[in-house]
Amino acid sequence: MANEIIYNPHVSVDCVVFGFDGEKLKVLLIERTIAENNELFNDKKLPGSIILADEDLDKAASRVLTELTGLKNIYLSQFRSFGGPDRTKNPRDILWLENTMQLKIGRIVTVAYVALIKIDRKIQFKSEIAQANWYDLNDVATMNLAFDHAEIINKGMQHIRHNLDIEPYLLFELLPRKFTITQLQSLYDTVHQTRSDVRNFRKKVSQWPHVVALDELEEGVAHRAARLYKYKK
Amino acid sequence: MANEIIYNPHVSVDCVVFGFDGEKLKVLLIERTIAENNELFNDKKLPGSIILADEDLDKAASRVLTELTGLKNIYLSQFRSFGGPDRTKNPRDILWLENTMQLKIGRIVTVAYVALIKIDRKIQFKSEIAQANWYDLNDVATMNLAFDHAEIINKGMQHIRHNLDIEPYLLFELLPRKFTITQLQSLYDTVHQTRSDVRNFRKKVSQWPHVVALDELEEGVAHRAARLYKYKK
DNA sequence: GCAAAAGTGTTTCTACTACACCCATGG
DNA sequence: CCATGGGTGTAGTAGAAACACTTTTGC
Numbered sequence: 383m384a385n386e387i388i389y390n391p392h393v394s395v396d397c398v399v400f401g402f403d404g405e406k407l408k409v410l411l412i413e414r415t416i417a418e419n420n421e422l423f424n425d426k427k428l429p430g431s432i433i434l435a436d437e438d439l440d441k442a443a444s445r446v447l448t449e450l451t452g453l454k455n456i457y458l459s460q461f462r463s464f465g466g467p468d469r470t471k472n473p474r475d476i477l478w479l480e481n482t483m484q485l486k487i488g489r490i491v492t493v494a495y496v497a498l499i500k501i502d503r504k505i506q507f508k509s510e511i512a513q514a515n516w517y518d519l520n521d522v523a524t525m526n527l528a529f530d531h532a533e534i535i536n537k538g539m540q541h542i543r544h545n546l547d548i549e550p551y552l553l554f555e556l557l558p559r560k561f562t563i564t565q566l567q568s569l570y571d572t573v574h575q576t577r578s579d580v581r582n583f584r585k586k587v588s589q590w591p592h593v594v595a596l597d598e599l600e601e602g603v604a605h606r607a608a609r610l611y612k613y614k615k
Numbered sequence: 616m617a618n619e620i621i622y623n624p625h626v627s628v629d630c631v632v633f634g635f636d637g638e639k640l641k642v643l644l645i646e647r648t649i650a651e652n653n654e655l656f657n658d659k660k661l662p663g664s665i666i667l668a669d670e671d672l673d674k675a676a677s678r679v680l681t682e683l684t685g686l687k688n689i690y691l692s693q694f695r696s697f698g699g700p701d702r703t704k705n706p707r708d709i710l711w712l713e714n715t716m717q718l719k720i721g722r723i724v725t726v727a728y729v730a731l732i733k734i735d736r737k738i739q740f741k742s743e744i745a746q747a748n749w750y751d752l753n754d755v756a757t758m759n760l761a762f763d764h765a766e767i768i769n770k771g772m773q774h775i776r777h778n779l780d781i782e783p784y785l786l787f788e789l790l791p792r793k794f795t796i797t798q799l800q801s802l803y804d805t806v807h808q809t810r811s812d813v814r815n816f817r818k819k820v821s822q823w824p825h826v827v828a829l830d831e832l833e834e835g836v837a838h839r840a841a842r843l844y845k846y847k848k
Numbered sequence: 849g850c851a852a853a854a855g856t857g858t859t860t861c862t863a864c865t866a867c868a869c870c871c872a873t874g875g
Numbered sequence: 876c877c878a879t880g881g882g883t884g885t886a887g888t889a890g891a892a893a894c895a896c897t898t899t900t901g902c
């Protein structure tokens with residue numbers, strides 16, 4: 383007899399994966415379909431799942447993200463747990479959980495992780511069990527999300543904003559390997575919710591030793607091509 | 616028949632409560648005694664416990680802190696979860712858990728909270744089930760602590776330090792209602808791990824609009840009495 | 849030649865640093 | 876009268892903010 387997979391049905395992990403498309407912040411969500419009263423109902427959820435009986439939380443988060451999206455070697459950082467007894471009380475969510483997991487489910491405490499990734503690498507979301515897509519962070523407020531996932535995304539963004547004040551280099555996790563100063567500023571202003579001055583921003587960046595100019599320019603734009611930079615070390 | 620208390624033996628909360636005695640940072644720990652091979656073994660643990668089956672995490676943290684220390688209405692803020700499968704593998708900890716809880720215990724994921732409190736209010740730790748005491752934060756590294764509580768305390772301190780950069784008013788949670796600038800500076804330097812200049816520090820504080828001078832001086836000191844201040848609004 | 853975005857300097861203001869001595873009180 | 880901690884000012888420096896025009900390129 384093969385080893386049976388034993389789950390811990392009381393604890394789950396959820397991954398809030400942020401990306402930046404050059405203009406807006408995106409978050410990675412999984413499509414979910416629920417058969418309800420002979421109708422199919424569609425909504426979205428974060429990549430996440432209950433953990434295995436003897437599994438470390440960080441490892442569980444990586445495993446689940448890979449299983450649901452195909453993404454590997456993503457740096458995930460735990461930021462908060464959510465455990466209100468009501469978070470698993472929506473009948474639609476209970477139905478979906480019990481169908482998917484084949485387990486009776488009570489209250490689940492979830493441990494949430496954030497990750498920042500470069501959206502530009504032509505990501506192929508490869509998973510047999512789920513379909514993942516990027517969604518505008520701004521649209522999340524008006525979308526149908528499973529459980530308390532809207533709140534988790536909000537808290538995740540707050541966490542990122544908080545952390546960027548202390549570790550500004552995190553921004554480069556979201557940018558392509560080669561980027562323009564305009565892209566960097568656009569990202570910077572998006573997450574800080576500011577509108578900084580072009581000259582002051584370039585002055586500031588020019589003191590960042592890890593941002594180095596390349597001998598390359600943008601291509602295929604209908605205006606003066608911008609210089610490309612990379613983040614080094 | 617009375618309602619039976621139903622626990623969720625998979626999830627716990629732990630509270631890292633910091634205080635400041637005017638000189639050093641303190642952390643609140645519970646005495647623990649374990650009968651092991653006919654000998655009594657003493658160590659310390661954080662105030663914490665598994666949660667009830669249908670209990671919100673934040674409420675659980677407050678409840679547990681009150682039950683174990685008598686402290687009420689303490690603002691607790693969740694900062695991190697700990698869930699390595701090895702954290703509940705120490706035989707001494709398992710023994711203690713099963714004796715205390717009268718439950719078979721497997722792996723427990725704990726959600727950790729921090730609180731900052733004024734040590735000066737003549738705290739009486741009132742609890743029938745536990746004895747709480749303040750310990751120097753610096754001594755924690757060399758003490759015997761249950762589970763991974765030493766790590767939890769460290770991470771809690773990091774969290775506080777981190778947050779103080781963003782919300783400096785948190786310092787006043789640790790000071791008595793009336794305090795001297797010297798006390799404030801001593802606390803400030805302790806948590807920031809700095810030694811700031813007296814004049815510069817006073818200059819800085821004088822720009823903090825919420826720190827207001829009182830018409831009162833220290834009493835009972837063998838030198839010039841310092842002016843008292845309070846934190847307002 | 850014009851639309852669209854890239855790129856560039858100077859001045860002002862503010863916040864932090866460095867630094868040394870007199871003051872008030874209790875014992 | 877002396878030991879102990881309380882309390883004060885000035886000058887220099889570094890980083891942030893305000894502010895407008897010229898350059899390059901594709902179409």
